[in-house]
Amino acid sequence: xxxxxxxxxxxxxxEGASLELRCNYSYGATPYLFWYVQSPGQGLQLLLKYFSGxxxxxxxxxxxxxxxxxxxxxxxxxxxxxxxxxxxxxCAFKAAGNKLTFGGGTRVLVKP
Amino acid sequence: xxxxxxFPSHSVIEKGQTVTLRCxxxxxxxxxxxxxxVMGKEIKFLLHFVKESxxxxxxxxxxxxxxxxxxxxxxxxxxxxxxLEDSGVYFCAxxxxxxxxxxxxxxxxTRLTVV
Numbered sequence: 531x532x533x534x535x536x537x538x539x540x541x542x543x544x545e546g547a548s549l550e551l552r553c554n555y556s557y558g559a560t561p562y563l564f565w566y567v568q569s570p571g572q573g574l575q576l577l578l579k580y581f582s583g584x585x586x587x588x589x590x591x592x593x594x595x596x597x598x599x600x601x602x603x604x605x606x607x608x609x610x611x612x613x614x615x616x617x618x619x620x621c622a623f624k625a626a627g628n629k630l631t632f633g634g635g636t637r638v639l640v641k642p
Numbered sequence: 643x644x645x646x647x648x649f650p651s652h653s654v655i656e657k658g659q660t661v662t663l664r665c666x667x668x669x670x671x672x673x674x675x676x677x678x679x680v681m682g683k684e685i686k687f688l689l690h691f692v693k694e695s696x697x698x699x700x701x702x703x704x705x706x707x708x709x710x711x712x713x714x715x716x717x718x719x720x721x722x723x724x725x726l727e728d729s730g731v732y733f734c735a736x737x738x739x740x741x742x743x744x745x746x747x748x749x750x751x752t753r754l755t756v757v
Contacts, residue, residue, distance in 0.1 A: 534684075566748070573646070574685075574733065574748035581743065620685065628698060628740045629675070629687035 532557050532625050536633035543611050544641045551606040551636050553621030561623035563604045565595055569617040616640040646749035648734050654755045660722040663752045667736030674717050676709060680730035691717060692740065724756045
């Protein structure tokens with residue numbers, strides 16, 4: 531079955547520390563992969579996407595993600611977290627068809 | 643450019659009542675999607691319009707949900723009659739291409755509470 535797993539429901543990180551959010555997918559081929567962020571009171575904002583080519587993808591707000599085919603993973607990273615990065619992050623993929631399949635989300639709390 | 647607009651942002655209704663959610667996509671985006679997140683669960687696909695036609699409605703939970711997109715512009719999602727399990731956040735998204743190549747732009751969502 532096609533699915534996306536975000537193993538961490540909550541992550542707490544200190545401001546200025548690095549952040550890595552995990553995402554694993556289950557699909558027979560390489561899907562289109564996305565990371566979205568939802569800040570409090572806001573909609574889902576696209577951080578970055580991967581379709582093909584360079585497996586290290588740069589996104590907005592200083593985020594990057596690395597596609598690893600061998601591990602079926604697409605982890606999101608940020609070298610230095612800001613208080614404004616406190617939000618919920620969603621990994622998603624688009625396989626055949628036009629719909630996105632989302633992971634359960636990871637809520638990030640930033641300590642001062 | 644204006645983003646995807648959804649309203650109302652919040653709605654509280656009693657079980658058995660009817661609620662209509664509206665989504666205005668980005669101008670020129672033929673593809674419009676509805677998703678839903680119920681409490682503690684993943685965001686789930688409901689349906690996809692291409693212009694005014696339903697391309698995929700495989701995610702619609704039951705016949706109490708009716709989505710329309712007359713004229714291929716804005717869309718409405720009606721829940722009639724609403725049940726407690728319909729509570730959640732309903733997201734709308736639009737895209738220029740159905741391939742996902744340009745990404746999908748989401749609205750802020752409508753939080754529906756059925757009491």
